[in-house]
Amino acid sequence: MTSNTASLVEKxxxxxKILDPHDNQEYQVQGVxxxxxxxxxxxxxxxxxxxxxxQNNLSVVPWGGGTHQFLGNIPSQVDIVLDLSKYNxxxxxxxxxLTVTVESGITLSDLKTVVSSSDKLVPIESPAADKATIxxxxxxGRSGPLRYTYxxxxxxxxxxxxxxxxGDVSKSGGKVVKNVTGYDLNKLYCGSLGTLxxxxxxxxxxxxxxxxxxxxxxxxxSLDIACGISSxxxxxxxxxxxxHILNNNGGVANYSLLLFFCGRVPAxxxxxxxxxxxxxxxxxxxxxxxxxxxxxEMIEHxxxxxxxxxxxxxxxxxxxxxxxxxxDVWRQCxxxxxxxxxxxxxxxxxxxxxxxxxxxxxxxxNVFIENVxxxxxxxxxxxxxxxxxxxxxxxxxxxxxxxxxxxxxSVMERVKKQFDPNGILNPCRFMGxx
Amino acid sequence: MNEWVEDKTKMTVKTFIDELQEIVxxxxxxxxPDDLLVYEYxxxxxxxxxxxxxxxxxxxxxxxxxxxxxxxxxPVVGRGSGTGLSGGxxxxxxxxxxxxxxxxxxxxxxxxxRTATVEPGVIxxxxxxxxxxxxxxxxxxxxxxxxxxxxxxxxxxxxxxxxLAYGTTTNHVLEIESVLEDGSIVKxxxxxRDVPGYDLRGVFVGSEGTFGIATKITxxxxxxxxxxxxxxxxxxxxxxxxxxxxxxIGHGIVPAALEMIDALSIKAVQSxxxxxxxxxAGAVLLVELEGLTEEVEEVTERVxxxxxxxxATNVLIAEAPEDRERLWVGRxxxxxxxxxxxxxxxxxxxxxxxxxxxxxxxxxxxxxERYGITIANVFHAGDGNLHPCMLFDERxxxxxxxxxxxxxxxxxxxxxxxxxxxxxxxIGLEKKEYMPLVFNEIDLSQMKKARDAFAPRNLLNPGKIxxxxxSHAIEAHRASPxxxx
Numbered sequence: 001m002t003s004n005t006a007s008l009v010e011k012x013x014x015x016x017k018i019l020d021p022h023d024n025q026e027y028q029v030q031g032v033x034x035x036x037x038x039x040x041x042x043x044x045x046x047x048x049x050x051x052x053x054x055q056n057n058l059s060v061v062p063w064g065g066g067t068h069q070f071l072g073n074i075p076s077q078v079d080i081v082l083d084l085s086k087y088n089x090x091x092x093x094x095x096x097x098l099t100v101t102v103e104s105g106i107t108l109s110d111l112k113t114v115v116s117s118s119d120k121l122v123p124i125e126s127p128a129a130d131k132a133t134i135x136x137x138x139x140x141g142r143s144g145p146l147r148y149t150y151x152x153x154x155x156x157x158x159x160x161x162x163x164x165x166x167g168d169v170s171k172s173g174g175k176v177v178k179n180v181t182g183y184d185l186n187k188l189y190c191g192s193l194g195t196l197x198x199x200x201x202x203x204x205x206x207x208x209x210x211x212x213x214x215x216x217x218x219x220x221x222s223l224d225i226a227c228g229i230s231s232x233x234x235x236x237x238x239x240x241x242x243x244h245i246l247n248n249n250g251g252v253a254n255y256s257l258l259l260f261f262c263g264r265v266p267a268x269x270x271x272x273x274x275x276x277x278x279x280x281x282x283x284x285x286x287x288x289x290x291x292x293x294x295x296x297e298m299i300e301h302x303x304x305x306x307x308x309x310x311x312x313x314x315x316x317x318x319x320x321x322x323x324x325x326x327x328d329v330w331r332q333c334x335x336x337x338x339x340x341x342x343x344x345x346x347x348x349x350x351x352x353x354x355x356x357x358x359x360x361x362x363x364x365x366n367v368f369i370e371n372v373x374x375x376x377x378x379x380x381x382x383x384x385x386x387x388x389x390x391x392x393x394x395x396x397x398x399x400x401x402x403x404x405x406x407x408x409x410s411v412m413e414r415v416k417k418q419f420d421p422n423g424i425l426n427p428c429r430f431m432g433x434x
Numbered sequence: 435m436n437e438w439v440e441d442k443t444k445m446t447v448k449t450f451i452d453e454l455q456e457i458v459x460x461x462x463x464x465x466x467p468d469d470l471l472v473y474e475y476x477x478x479x480x481x482x483x484x485x486x487x488x489x490x491x492x493x494x495x496x497x498x499x500x501x502x503x504x505x506x507x508x509p510v511v512g513r514g515s516g517t518g519l520s521g522g523x524x525x526x527x528x529x530x531x532x533x534x535x536x537x538x539x540x541x542x543x544x545x546x547x548r549t550a551t552v553e554p555g556v557i558x559x560x561x562x563x564x565x566x567x568x569x570x571x572x573x574x575x576x577x578x579x580x581x582x583x584x585x586x587x588x589x590x591x592x593x594x595x596x597x598l599a600y601g602t603t604t605n606h607v608l609e610i611e612s613v614l615e616d617g618s619i620v621k622x623x624x625x626x627r628d629v630p631g632y633d634l635r636g637v638f639v640g641s642e643g644t645f646g647i648a649t650k651i652t653x654x655x656x657x658x659x660x661x662x663x664x665x666x667x668x669x670x671x672x673x674x675x676x677x678x679x680x681x682x683i684g685h686g687i688v689p690a691a692l693e694m695i696d697a698l699s700i701k702a703v704q705s706x707x708x709x710x711x712x713x714x715a716g717a718v719l720l721v722e723l724e725g726l727t728e729e730v731e732e733v734t735e736r737v738x739x740x741x742x743x744x745x746a747t748n749v750l751i752a753e754a755p756e757d758r759e760r761l762w763v764g765r766x767x768x769x770x771x772x773x774x775x776x777x778x779x780x781x782x783x784x785x786x787x788x789x790x791x792x793x794x795x796x797x798x799x800x801x802x803e804r805y806g807i808t809i810a811n812v813f814h815a816g817d818g819n820l821h822p823c824m825l826f827d828e829r830x831x832x833x834x835x836x837x838x839x840x841x842x843x844x845x846x847x848x849x850x851x852x853x854x855x856x857x858x859x860x861i862g863l864e865k866k867e868y869m870p871l872v873f874n875e876i877d878l879s880q881m882k883k884a885r886d887a888f889a890p891r892n893l894l895n896p897g898k899i900x901x902x903x904x905s906h907a908i909e910a911h912r913a914s915p916x917x918x919x
Contacts, residue, residue, distance in 0.1 A: 027679045096684055097787040097818075119686055141627065152628060154636065155605060170880040171873070177784040178602065178857040180591045180640050181865075181872055181880045182899065187604070187636025196632070208686035231546060237660040238726060238841040266728035304537075320626035351626045383625040402630050407621050409885060412615075412632045418883035431631045 005056045006036055009080065011046035013038055027081045028086050029061055030074045031393050034081040037063075040105070041086045043161070043169060043200045050198065051167030053080055059427050060333065062194040064105060064136030067307070071389055072140040072193050073431035074396050081232070084135055090114050091201065092175070099175050099309070100159070101203040103303060104135030119209040123150040127307035129300075135199040141191035144303040148349035149241040154190035159203035162189055162196075165420040169200065177205045188415065195430045196419040212268040213295040214261035214331040216240075217254025217288040218279055226255045227327040229282055230348040233259070234323070244302060245346040260299055305345055306356045313343070313356035315391045321351045323385035329353065332378045336371045338363065347365055349385075365395050376403055402431035438562075440637035442528055445703040447485065450506060454488050454530075457498045462489040462536070465676030472532055476516040477578075479780055479834070480863050484511070484525035491536045493611060493619055499532060500647070501617030503809065504893060510615070511895045512647045514555065517578040519781050520862030522590065522642050526897045534585050540564055541650070548655040549608060549625065554585025554648050558592075561653075569656040573600035576858070577766045582889040591640030595691040595765065598816040599724070602858065604639040606654045612638065612646035624650060637884055642860050645888035645893035659724035662690075663734065664758045666750040667741035670718035672696050672811065674745035676792040678719055679815045681740035683788060687733050690724040690814025693765055698757060699810045699823075702771035709764020710750070719815065720761055757799025768812040769823065776825035780837045783865075784848030785857035788818045797847050798822045805840040807833070818862050819857035820848070846871060861899045869901055 010018055010265045019027075019037040027037050038049055053060045058079035063069070063372070065085060087105035095118035102111055108129040109121075125144025126132045138160075143152050159173035162185070170290075172185035177420050189196055220226045226245045233239055242260035259275055261268045271303070273361040276286045290298050306313050317337070321329045326348045333344070333355055343356040363371075368391070376386045380403075388401040406412070416423070428434075453718065454463045464470060465486040473480045476896070487814075490496045503510050509529035516523050532718060533553030536812050542551040545568050552561060558579040562572045563620075575594035576582055593602045600606075607622040622637025638645050640725065669675040675694055682692065695718050700711040711718050715751065721737055723730045734751075752758045772779050786794050795811065802809035802824070813821040822844055824837045845855050846901045849871045878900060885892070 045721075094787065094789070096680060096789045098688075099787070101641045104897070141628070147628075154633065155601065156494065164876075166878065168876045172877070172880070174785075174852075174854045174872070176787060176818055176853050177858070178593055178785050178814070178819050179598065179854050180593075180602075180858055180860050181854040181856045182861065182869065182877070183884050184604065184637055184640050185880060185884060187633040187639075188884060190633060190636075191630070192619065192632055208688060235657075237657065239657075262734050264729055266732050267726045270726060270728050320624075320628045320630070322544075322547045322549075322625050324544065348507070352627070352628060385630055387630050389912065406631050408631060408634050411620060411622075411634055414887040414890075415632050415634070415884065418878075418887045 005052065008052045008056065008071045009038065009049055012052050013045045017045060027063060027066070027083070029069050029078050029081070030396065032075055032078045034061065034078045034096060036079065037083055038082045039086055043163065044072045046082060046163045046198050046200055047167040047169055049080060049082060050163055053424055054166045054422065056072060057422055057424065059424050061426050062135065062139065062198045065107060065128065065131035067132045068136060068140045068142065068250060072426070073401055073433055074393060075426060076426070076428040084131060088133070093118070095120055096169065098177065098206040099203060100206060101159070101175065101201060102134055103201055104199045104255045105133050108132050108134065108137060110280070115206055116209060121209045122204055123156060123207050124153045125150070125303055127304050134202050137419070138199055138202060139194045141193065145244055145299050145347070146242045146262065147352070148243070148347065153188070154187055156204045157186045157190060157202055158205050159402060160186050160189060160199055160366055161201040163200050165197065165422065165425050173203065175203050193426055193430050195416060195426045195434055197425070210262045210264070212263060212265040212273045213291040213292055213299065214268050215295040216259040216272060216275060216286045218257045218284050218286050220255045220257055220284060221253055223255055223330060224327065225254040225284070225371040226257050227330070227348055228299055229257065229279065229284060231323065232282070233275060233278060234349050236274070236278065238269060238271045240275055243347065243349050245348060247342070249341055252273060258302065261295070288399050302345070306354070313390060315357040316389040317355045318357070318387045318389050319379055319384060321353070321355040321379060323351050325382040325384065326351060326353070329379055329382065329384065332375060336375045338371070364390070365398065368395060369399055384427030400431065404432050406431055447542060449501070450508070451486055454486060454499060457502070458488055458490050458495050463487070470675045472859060473513065473533070476521060477519045478521040478524070478864050480521040480524055480529065482524050484531045485528055487531045489533050489536045489755045493613060494611045496532060496647055496649050497617045497619050500613050500615060503530065503618045504612070507891070507893065508649070509896050511706070512585065512589065512643045513584030514589070515557070515581045517582040518586060518590060518860065518862065519783070520856070520860045520864040522860050522862035522898060523864060534583060543568060546659070547598055547625070549652050550655055551650060551652045552584050553650060554583060556584045558582050558584060558587060560751070565655050566658065568593070569658050569743050571607065571658055572653060573597070573656050574603045575600060575607055577769065581697050584651055584653070588639055588651060589641070589643045590858070590860040593814070593819065595693050595814060598692055599688055599815065600656065604636060607635060607651060608654055609652040610638055610648050611634055611650035612648050613709045613889060614646045615893045619649070620646070640860070642704065642803070642887070644885050644897055644898060646894065661725065662758060663730050663733065664709065664752045664761055665721040665737055665741065665818050666752065666761060667719040667721065667912070668712055668744045668748040669714045669717045669719065669746055672795055673792050674799040675717040675719050676795060676815070678741050678744040679791060681841045682737055682743050682791055685736045685740055685817070687737060689721050689737070689816060690731070691720065691722040692814070693720040693817035694811065694813050695720070695765060695768065696811040698775070698808070699768050699812045702774055702810065703764045703768050704776050706771045707763060709760055709766055720765055742826050756835060765812070772810060772825055773825060775810070776827055778826050778828045780824045780826070780841060781859070782820065782822045782841050782844045783859040784820050784845055784853055786818045786820065786848050786851050787851035788816070790851045790853070791815060791818060794820065794851060798844055801840050801843045805836045806835050807840050815855070819851065832860070842868070863898055866899055867901050869899070
């Protein structure tokens, strides 16, 4: 970036919105330090920066709380970071209509606080909820332990305003809970990692607040039994709202089974009771039963695994798979990823396995890459996907962390070309280095 | 006007039909004007005769058909059951329809994964009935579910009464095999619920057949609930029934369904079937609760009190399946029953914030009176999806024009109060000129970018959704009487 273009950005948004260059280091994206960081507090600033960027072929990375910038491939270039964390107002909250509209820089915690004041719930989960912003959560498609019941953030998004690569602001959807007026571009923006536009505003439909929560925990020595009982639990009318299986490195039992419950009090009580009975009938004893605040803390703890400062893994792989292949894929992960201290967080109902490693364990890059490739082959034959979420930059330099051979890639390339023809938005971060 | 339309000589048409017949067999292409008449229409008021209708049996045949049409620049429209109410299945001049009446197989039901894989011509209710044998169900339930197809549901992102709790079609589709305009076959989405990459599946659903032709669809299924309880709230007028809607939601209850039926609709329904709706009611509300017994029982009292407190003259509860079925048959046959009042109807599909229902319905009534049009209201009150249904006899000079003007004012008012044009029927031909009420040029250009990524030549269902000005404009004709009942 030339000093001339920097001054153009400064002219567009005002010098007071450009951060001190000494702070740029804090906004590095996988080792790439931006030339300029702009603090955004109004939509027209986003437009103004993107207009200048598009006219001068400068790359732009949207930045919410910076909690998930480890995702994706290494960007080919980072000229400007848009820090949206101060663009964080609640614009329209209609409890009676069960809708809320916010600026994209609001954190998930703040949004939850606002809607819970009227006994409403925004059923979105993300690690680091006190830092992660709504824009970032939508762009990365994060979810949490209750994803089996709540789905993904895009399932709750009903409207958005997005700033295009050339600075134009457009809207999609609206503020009503049911809407087929025009294409649902919201779906396209969600999970696109800011490569198609910068999400400026988001409107969500809300759910009623759930007054009660519960978590049941049991220890198991066999993964087969853990998967079998999970499948059985999910087939019942009283199924939990989420199930997780964790491996225990050096724990008393080899695996932990966690059942999550939420909803109205009598229903939660029955689900907890009947699930415990079913486990007992199968020789499994619930060793810990948590309710309400304690249960919520446990759900939050699971949600944050691998994201609190002392647990950030060196490597993290995410596998998405259909429930009937969950066990086989877990086994294959254990076989192919040879680290002794791998941490598995499995969601058999939704079909997700997160595999975390606290160290690189001395595995040479080429071996890691071969193993992931073999796992990918195994999983794709079972209609699943494997994404490397974290790994060393030396590995990222050699692979496409998304896999890169997705059958839809040609259409995705055309989408990217349409929305960001010059490739200035988060360049190379996305699947196929889009 | 495209080159094909200009050059539609007898010889080129014959060669083209021959090519289609070579792909699917002579018996699976119709092109005689008499045979094409029924394909001139869907459930809307517009019509246009297609050049031919093709009945493929496989994705491969669809692909080969599209390679031919792509080579010749011929527009193509996918057609499910033709139940759409926005003109979405009407062919443009010189265009063909691909109809899916031969692709009606349920290919697989995976009970553990709770998925079903189907061909696009499978009827919505047939799928639901089939999977109920496994203790599962397909949640989206448009009122036309006895006739409408899953492929059509995908195109329109169809809704239905139970979408209040479970979401519309888009929330229930995992993977779509689709043929693009150049004949290439792609898979969109995936069998797992969280697929990395751009959500092409998500933007495809509701694209009204302009992105591609779905040839195989995997949908999510839900378990059958333990308890279902349906309340019939009887009200002296529609205003108090609207207040009840807000009261129920205000109590933190999102029922599985929350449907409103006004006095005129009650009379129509009761004249064709005894649904148990009182003849003298000003409006009835159907409120359905589902879930664990404890979940339903806990809120039963609150639902009942919400209905009584807002002026209900009676509240009946149906728990037995046959009693609930009777109520739902009444709700879902309402549009057919309108035939006892007038030979034609025209349905508006606006959505408004729930809290604006009373205000908007007053306006709807005022507009109807001003234009001298009879209006019946049967709609998805829980999610604010209105369906003012204008009833008329098209043989009356000028009445269709008045109905259109009334519809226009209703849509404008929906947008004015923070709502939008369509909740579940799509834009199609019918509402495309109203799109600027909701979206500006930039909004629409972003949408076109998405379409151009899938269909750069705009050969799939062209002339729909966007206001006129694009190629392949359709000179549709308003229909003759008696076709929509």
